[in-house]
Amino acid sequence: MLRELLPELYLGWDNLLLFAALNTILQVPTWYFLRKQATSLLSEIINMHITWFGCLFLCELVERSNRKANEQATHLHRVGFYIMSQLIIHFGTVSWAWFTSEVRYSHLPHLSKRQKNPPLFKTIAYLIMGSILDGLTIYVMWRISPDKYDIHVNTGPFTYLSQVISIGALVITDFNFLFWHGLLLHGPLWFLHKHHHSNYRPTCISGRVFDPLDYIIEVDFTFIALLVPFVLILKPLGLWNSYVLSCVGVFGMYFSTIHHSGKADVPAPFPGMLPWSELVSSLAVSEDANALALHEGHHNWISCNYGLFGFADRLCGTFKHAKGWENHRDKNKKA
Ligand SMILES: [Zn+2]
Numbered sequence: 001m002l003r004e005l006l007p008e009l010y011l012g013w014d015n016l017l018l019f020a021a022l023n024t025i026l027q028v029p030t031w032y033f034l035r036k037q038a039t040s041l042l043s044e045i046i047n048m049h050i051t052w053f054g055c056l057f058l059c060e061l062v063e064r065s066n067r068k069a070n071e072q073a074t075h076l077h078r079v080g081f082y083i084m085s086q087l088i089i090h091f092g093t094v095s096w097a098w099f100t101s102e103v104r105y106s107h108l109p110h111l112s113k114r115q116k117n118p119p120l121f122k123t124i125a126y127l128i129m130g131s132i133l134d135g136l137t138i139y140v141m142w143r144i145s146p147d148k149y150d151i152h153v154n155t156g157p158f159t160y161l162s163q164v165i166s167i168g169a170l171v172i173t174d175f176n177f178l179f180w181h182g183l184l185l186h187g188p189l190w191f192l193h194k195h196h197h198s199n200y201r202p203t204c205i206s207g208r209v210f211d212p213l214d215y216i217i218e219v220d221f222t223f224i225a226l227l228v229p230f231v232l233i234l235k236p237l238g239l240w241n242s243y244v245l246s247c248v249g250v251f252g253m254y255f256s257t258i259h260h261s262g263k264a265d266v267p268a269p270f271p272g273m274l275p276w277s278e279l280v281s282s283l284a285v286s287e288d289a290n291a292l293a294l295h296e297g298h299h300n301w302i303s304c305n306y307g308l309f310g311f312a313d314r315l316c317g318t319f320k321h322a323k324g325w326e327n328h329r330d331k332n333k334k335a
C-alpha cells in the first residue's frame with residue numbers, strides 16, 4: 001500500500017533506510033540533552049519516526065502537486081496547484097502538531113495556563129488564507145527567478161549530505177526572521193502584527209492567527225529569504241533538488257505551529273529531514289532553554305525573542321526566558 005502511495009519517492013527506499021538509521025542514532029543525544037526528564041527514549045524515537053515519516057508523506061504529496069503545477073499551460077491552473085500543495089502543508093502539519101502537543105504529549109504541562117483557542121471555523125479560515133498566500137508566493141518566485149536559478153530545475157539528487165549542509169540555513173533564517181519580525185514590532189507596521197499578539201499564551205491553534213499582510217511579511221518573506229541561500233549554495237554544488245522546496249514548506253510549517261504550543265518539552269524538528277538538528281538550535285539558546293520556550297517568551301513579553309532558534313537573539317541581547325520557565329527548570333532538576 002505504502003509503496004503504491006510513494007512510488008517515486010525521491011529518497012529511494014535504500015536512501016530512506018539510511019535516513020531512518022542515521023536519524024535514529026542521532027536522535028539519542030537529542031533526547032538525552034533536551035528531554036530525558038520529560039519522555040522515555042522509546043517514546044522519543046517512536047514520535048520522531050512517526051513525525052518524520054508523516055512529514056515525508058506530506059512532502060511527497062506537495063512535490064506531486066508542485067510538479068502538476070509546472071505541467072500546466074495556464075497560469076491560473078499553475079496557481080491552483082501551488083495553492084493545493086500549500087493546503088496539504090497547512091492542514092497536514094497543523095493537525096499533526098496539534099495532535100503531538102495536545103494528545104500524544106498531553107501529560108506534559110504548559111509553561112503557564114493557556115488562553116482559549118479561537119473557534120474552529122476561524123482556524124480553518126486562517127489556514128486557507130495562509131495556503132493562498134503561500135501558493136501565490138511560490139508562483140511569484142517561479143515568475144521572477146532567472147532560468148539558472150529556477151527552483152523547479154534540479155541539479156542533483158536529494159541526499160543526507162545536502163540536508164546536513166542546509167542546517168546552516170537555520171542560522172540565516174534566524175537572523176532573517178529577527179529582521180522582518182523586528183520591523184513589524186518596532187515601527188508603523190505594528191498594527192499588522194498586533195492581532196497575532198492578542199494571545200499572550202498561545203497554543204498550536206491560536207498561534208495560527210495572522211492578518212494577511214502580517215503573514216506575507218513574517219512568513220512569506222522569511223520563506224523567500226530562506227530559499228534564496230538554499231538555491232545559491234546547493235545549486236552550484238550540484239545538490240539542489242526541488243524536493244528541498246517541499247521539505248522547507250512542510251517542516252517549516254510544522255515548526256511554526258509547534259513553537260506556539262507553550263510546552264517546552266515537545267520535540268520540534270525543523271530543517272528538512274533531520275529531526276535531531278533541533279539540538280543545534282537548542283544548544284545555541286542556552287543549555288536551559290529551547291526554541292519552543294523562546295517563542296513562548298516572545299508572546300509573553302513581546303519585546304524580546306524575535307528570532308526562531310536563539311542564535312540571533314543571543315547575539316543581539318534580546319533573549320528573555322518565558323513565564324513559568326523557572327518552575328519548569330526546577331521541576332526538571334528535581335526529577
Ligand atoms: Zn511577534
Ligand SMILES: [Zn+2]
Pocket residue numbers: 196207260295299
Ligand atoms: Zn507567534
